Amino acid sequence: MKIAVIGAGRTVNGIGPYIAKYFQKHDVPVVAVLGRSAASSARAAADLEPYGIRPAAYSSFTEMVSEVRPDAVAIASPTATHAAYIEHCLASGVHFLCDKPFAAPDTPDLTAWLVSVLRRAHTKGLTVVMNSQWPFVLPWYVKLCGEVKPDKVRTFAMRLSPGVSGPAMIPDSLPHALSLLYDTLGNGEIKGLTFKRQGEAHIIEYTYTTDQTRCAATITLVREPTQPRTLTFGFDGRIAARAIDPATYAMSLTCRGKSLAIPDPLELSVKDFIESLAGKHVPRIGVDHIARTTMLLQQVHDAAIRRTGDLWKN
Ligand SMILES: NC(=O)c1ccc[n+]([C@@H]2O[C@H](COP(=O)([O-])OP(=O)(O)OC[C@H]3O[C@@H](n4cnc5c(N)ncnc54)[C@H](OP(=O)(O)O)[C@@H]3O)[C@@H](O)[C@H]2O)c1
The missing domain is CATH 3.40.50.720 (NAD(P)-binding Rossmann-like Domain)
Known part of the structure; x- marks a missing residue:
């Protein structure tokens, strides 16, 4: 091959x-x-x-x-x-x-x-x-932060740090959050979508509804022009932060004071x-993952660019 x-x-x-x-x-x-x-x-x-x-x-x-x-x-x-x-x-x-x-x-x-x-x-x-690539890290997340049951999860949070600004942040970063939700909780719908601005942070909130649960998702996007960029995610308040050793490029997750080495999720992908x-x-x-998350991305992106006011002002 x-x-x-x-x-x-x-x-x-x-x-x-x-x-x-x-x-x-x-x-x-x-x-x-x-x-x-x-x-x-x-x-x-x-x-x-x-x-x-x-x-x-x-x-x-x-x-x-x-x-x-x-x-x-x-x-x-x-x-x-x-x-x-x-x-x-x-x-x-x-x-x-x-x-x-x-x-x-x-x-x-x-x-x-x-x-x-x-x-x-x-x-x-x-x-x-x-x-x-982030769904590939879920087994390590579970080891570090505990089990994630698709019918029991109530909240999901992810912080991403795109290099771009404005509405381009959404196609750049949101796919990671959509993939984690789809992979963990299964096919779902996005309802109650809202956008907020807190200083440098763009906060997207919605309910991800599957036939098993309703999960309140909060995605925070903060522009960071240089690497390594902050990335955190987690379910029900158990938030893991990705760390990268600048010398070796080795990655780890840290949650509640404990750390676990992880493979590069890109390699797993x-x-x-x-x-x-x-x-x-x-x-x-x-196929199903691609079709569904691409449509959800479009839903969020279209709603974001329809929003006027100071949402995308620098
Ligand atoms: N999965 C992740 O975690 C992750 C992280 C970062 C980025 N990405 C994705 O990576 C992709 C590229 O990121 P970027 O926009 O920042 O890329 P970029 O660094 O601007 O460009 C990447 C490469 O694409 C080439 N390229 C540009 N236009 C091209 C064209 N029309 N045909 C063929 N090659 C072309 C560039 O080569 P030239 O020198 O020839 O222009 C360069 O080698 C995006 O889809 C982004 O979402 C994914």
Whole structure:
């Protein structure tokens, strides 16, 4: 099996280089990278050399696929480019892993497009996965903070720290919260959506209603231009904070004075995709998860941009 990575460099917050590193580490060679220009993709390819990756560099999807014939493609370029690359992957018959959000919430006719993408992928036998990595950490969260029962959970809170500001914070950060809720509590609806501003913090509150529970969710977004960015999440007041050792990049969760080392959830997400391609199991962040969380993201995003007043003023 071999893979090509779209957006394998990093201009703003891209995680393409890390995605490439984890494919290579798990014996899926990165044979090509695709960027906007020959020069930028050559730079991205050169930057991967320290990981033992020597991909061919392209700026045309069609050329890349016809020359290197990857089995799968990872899409890690900016969100606005996802829909077009997803279409290219479908047309070329390659499996794909697309970074969250799967598509920009302002994609024209998003629902119809999403249904059509997932249907065409199914017809062609293609594996479609979204990289939304935080659900993979839940077993460590449970070990540290205690069990999470889908019928008993009453509250969920998450603090995220996007590098962007304004309404762009929502597609950047909210997918992580939506994925944690979907993965833990199952399919749900968002009701009673409100937006608040407290100083630098944008606070989004809603009820996530499933057939088993009604969970009051509070998502706090505070712009942090530099890394490591604050990230906390938890259920029923048991809040875990992610810490990153700047020297080793090792990650841990801390909750109520206790710490637990965790693997990089991005690596777990890449491994899950590789294993699903090998037929070992269905992908954790697969079709239903993608369809439902993408629609919920659009619901929140549309409500946020309809809000006037001082919500998005700096
Ligand atoms: N899962 C997570 O935790 C996480 C964290 C951060 C970001 N992300 C996601 O990562 C994605 C990219 O983040 P970003 O917007 O900050 O990316 P970025 O750093 O601005 O760019 C990443 C890469 O995309 C390439 N690129 C830009 N436009 C392209 C195009 N039209 N075709 C092919 N390659 C293109 C850039 O190469 P050039 O030099 O050629 O422009 C660069 O190598 C977003 O979907 C974001 O949500 C996810």
